[in-house]
Amino acid sequence: MNVAAIFDIGKTNKKVFLFDENYKIVWEKSINLDETVDEDGFPCEDIEVLKNWVFERLSEIKTLTNYVLKAINFSTYGASFVYIDKEGKVLTPLYNYLKDYPEDLKNDFYKKYKGEEVFAVKTASPVLGSLNSGMQIYRFKEEKPDLFEKVKYCLHLPQFLSFLLTNEAYADITSVGCHTNLWNFKKMKYHKWLKSEGISVKIPPFHYGKDTIKSQDGLAVGAGLHDSSSAIIPYTINFTEPFVLLSTGTWSISLNPFNNKPLTFEELQHDCLCYLQYTEKPVKAARLFSGNEHEIQTKRLAEHFNVPVDMFKDVYFDKNVVSNLRALNFQIIYPKKYNFDILKECPFQKRELSIFKSYETAYHQLMLDLVEQQVFSTNLVIRNSPVKKIFVDGGFSKNSIFMNLLAEAFPDVEVYAASMAQASALGAALAIHQNWNPKPIQNDLIDLKFYKH
Structure with a gap:
């Protein structure tokens, strides 16, 4: 073949x-x-x-x-x-x-x-x-x-x-x-x-x-x-309706190929960037160091509760835990004012672990705090653009708590977990499609799972 x-x-x-x-x-x-x-x-x-x-x-x-x-x-x-x-x-x-x-x-x-x-x-x-x-x-x-x-x-x-x-x-x-x-x-x-x-x-x-x-x-x-830039190619080929791709790993990067407003100095200070696609169209992007933060805080939780470091993999979204935590913090969904830069510091860093009666509860709070940061960051690139969908790929797309909280935070947008093997490699293969592949590109390259809010 x-x-x-x-x-x-x-x-x-x-x-x-x-x-x-x-x-x-x-x-x-x-x-x-x-x-x-x-x-x-x-x-x-x-x-x-x-x-x-x-x-x-x-x-x-x-x-x-x-x-x-x-x-x-x-x-x-x-x-x-x-x-x-x-x-x-x-x-x-x-x-x-x-x-x-x-x-x-x-x-x-x-x-x-x-x-x-x-x-x-x-x-x-x-x-x-x-x-x-x-x-x-x-x-x-x-x-x-x-x-x-x-x-x-x-x-x-x-x-x-x-x-x-x-x-x-x-x-x-x-x-x-x-x-x-x-x-x-x-x-x-x-x-x-x-x-x-x-x-x-x-x-x-x-x-x-x-x-x-x-x-x-x-x-x-x-x-x-x-x-x-390569990782976004499969999405731009498969979807024409305006979307944001939230690519998660050590960094969570929100990429919006449908926002061509020039960057302001304020956006640059909030870690916004502009990428150019291989078609020379700009993509507005915002970065958040949240995979790294998740790693640091889950180690801290594992030590405090004396459980394995990857215990979070067995914790699933629980609506009741979330509403209890919100009641505890008198927290309206978003956004709240902080006396620090929420894009630089995760609110969870300042939380006393002794107030949580279980690992599950504490982990839900960590995800609430990370998603709150994420909403600030992603909103920087959604602002003034007609985005209808958010696709999340990478590590957090498999995290049910993250996905459910994100869907809830964006009630007017459809939120999907997207999975595809090796997005950046696939993008590099698709970019040169016309030079090696006689077949048309099929439209099922990406598996999507919809999260209701």
Whole structure:
């Protein structure tokens, strides 16, 4: 059977899938690769090890006799640059976007370019240090000018992996258009600082996400996509009515492809971003660190009640527990005023665990608090747009308490738990559909479960 191979490279998990022409996964492999450190001793991706793993998996796929490989594409985490010289040799470690950014360098940069507020609004990029991948290039140029001279191209990670197979260097709009400080959203072109700093000559031309590059052995190879933008592709293909996708994991990200109002500085301060889809349409997004918070608080609960850490998996939505908790807190459904920033701090952090008589009750309160944060965050991207549905995918979509409370908090919108195997890998396969797959895309790629309010 004809297949497309998709490499889905997360920060911890590296996976490769073979999709058949009906977009079913017919073969997969995954691995956690050990990190290395950069010259400052900061942990980072080992680009050599990753490169070898990709080539090994490709050789393995080519030996599988029941599959005919037609196409390859990549979806990887964002905010990571690989710098290559004119021979295609990698010049530096793959610096980690969690690395602290030198304060003085950051201040100089923003002072030079009209200050944080003006710059952040123009580039739809909250001030995030190394997470703004353009700032990594700026730092490299300032701190190691001689080595920077040797750079032929700065490639985001998905485009570097594509380059390994095609020897052609490209940029991709989903990687550039995501809190990178590189793109001027008002003018829909690169921000002029790249030219003034002599960087724009080291950025390769754009390649459209739906087009492929033909490699030596006749394979259609995509230029690669940023995983957050890739994950939304199956939804935009299947649903035309306005929706928000709430993608949950360590971060819960509310993505609204139907809100093209420019970001305000206030929204940027609330961790709103703008992503560009592979079709170049903007997606307004709001981030909340709620998967991480859930992990911290469930550990705290497990210690207090002396139960296993994953006890929450056996707790199901109980209407009575919720109404008792609400009565206890005199809590009208939403929104309540807090004397702290509810998007930065979960109210549950301040709660005394001794007031809860059981683990189940305490866990329901944690979910009430997390959903309250979620409503604030999601409302930032729903505002002023005609959204009719919310699709929740990832970890929280399987949590009955979260789903029921969310449905109740949005009475005018239909709320669904959506499940689909490997959204970002599937998106990368669908993006290049026309180049490898003669069949029409079927409309049952996503399983939906409706939650009544």
